[in-house]
Amino acid sequence: MLDKLEMFIALTRESHFGRAAQSLNISQPTLSAGIKQLEEQLGVQLVFRGSRFGGLTPEGQAALVWAQRIVGDTRQLRDEMRAKRHGLSGEIRLAVIPTALTWAAQLSSRFSERHPRVRFTILSRNSREILAMLESFEADAGISYLDNEPLGRVDTLPLYEEDYVLVCAQGSPLSARAKVAWGELDGVALALLTPDMQNRRIINQRLAENGAEPHTFIESNSIIALVSSVASGRCVTVLPNDIARFLAQGRGLSLVPLDGVGKGYRVGLVLPHRDPRTPVLEALHSEAARLEGPV
Incomplete structure (x- = not known):
């Protein structure tokens, strides 16, 4: 069922069957069949269908929360088991506001020196997109503003203050x-x-x-x-x-x-609120704490 849940999350994210299938590197018929099978397994309709994607049904909205939780927990379990056996490895998808890209480069470079089997994908996004990506598991961590606009339920670590x-x-x-x-x-x-x-x-x-x-x-x-x-x-x-x-x-x-008048704004690491964190994200938090500048 896990692969069907990932299809469902991708479809919700893209709001388009073709784009969702492309993001998963599968065919559109395979995606459509997977969503249909998930609906049959759960016994409810998840998606409004017409000539195109019509949004989620009320049951689909509720199922999305569970799907994101299950997929996130499964990834965390996989990462923890891999770390216990082989040490830290895998990929960190880091979504970053454009003004903090130099800090993202510093953090990823220093982290890679300690953990060479972990690779980074750094994505330039605005602050609202970063929060949405963390919520939908499109990103593992972010670097964004901490105290100018609401962040929601996330863990944060200040890195520096913009001057x-x-x-x-x-x-x-x-x-x-x-x-x-x-x-x-x-x-x-x-x-x-x-x-x-x-x-x-x-x-x-x-x-x-x-x-x-x-x-x-x-x-x-x-x-x-x-x-x-x-x-x-x-x-x-x-x-x-x-x-x-x-x-x-x-x-x-x-x-x-x-x-002139005006205060600086703090920028820092933003992580999904999960306890415990995956070993990779715990290590990222520790490395960011060592990188922290004056705030």
């Missing part, structure tokens, strides 16, 4: 300044992340607290696209200091501290 800088092309009017006030960005052409990103909502809030409104020259869900636009000299951007320094190297860009 923002203005990124501008060398030779631009603001590049020679010792610092720039947030309020001075009112009317300045900005390259910013898209509104679905929590970083963008934080930047908008910080600007508003200092009496400024964002004048967006370009929006993107890619920080690389933002930095490339700034290099053209037609706009500036605001980024956390850590990733700004990494991306600005060798690109003719200046980083100028920002001054």
